Amino acid sequence: MDLAKLKPGLEGHAEIVVGEEHTAPRIGSGRVRVLATPVMINLMEAAALDACENLIPEGHQSLGTRLDVRHIAATPVGMRVRATARLLSVEGRTLEFKVEARDEKDLIGDGTHQRLVPRGLPPFAAVLDQRMQRAVSPGASSVGGATGSGGG
Numbered sequence: 001m002d003l004a005k006l007k008p009g010l011e012g013h014a015e016i017v018v019g020e021e022h023t024a025p026r027i028g029s030g031r032v033r034v035l036a037t038p039v040m041i042n043l044m045e046a047a048a049l050d051a052c053e054n055l056i057p058e059g060h061q062s063l064g065t066r067l068d069v070r071h072i073a074a075t076p077v078g079m080r081v082r083a084t085a086r087l088l089s090v091e092g093r094t095l096e097f098k099v100e101a102r103d104e105k106d107l108i109g110d111g112t113h114q115r116l117v118p119r120g121l122p123p124f125a126a127v128l129d130q131r132m133q134r135a136v137s138p139g140a141s142s143v144g145g146a147t148g149s150g151g152g
Helices: 037-055 121-136
Strands: 011-017 063-071 080-091 094-103 107-116
Touching (some): 011 037, 037 080, 037 107, 080 107
Antiparallel strands (some): 063 107
């Protein structure tokens, strides 16, 4: 697979105007009516996709594998937020991005994001199918012995 078109310095962007559907209470990540951290992270991932996805060879895609992000300022409903992702490096099939989000006033979040380009979608789909079959098999155990009973 040729990833030669993916060069450090490539940038992508994503933006929204914060609506009620983007707030912490609506998402379930808090009680204050401001941009929810998971929504900010989603924007950062969308910006990374904007930077790279159209340059990845046909039949391949990138998958988010790691995020290290700070959310450092609250953004109220009605304010525009723009995320930017800049490709820092390509090592094998791994893409490393610097990500940040800004509202109309300030930097609201920053960090790094890593994406992996699997060898191909059919092998990835087969692995996913195997995981799903294990998850629905009788007697399959859950991760860490958790039962989903809210005991944690």
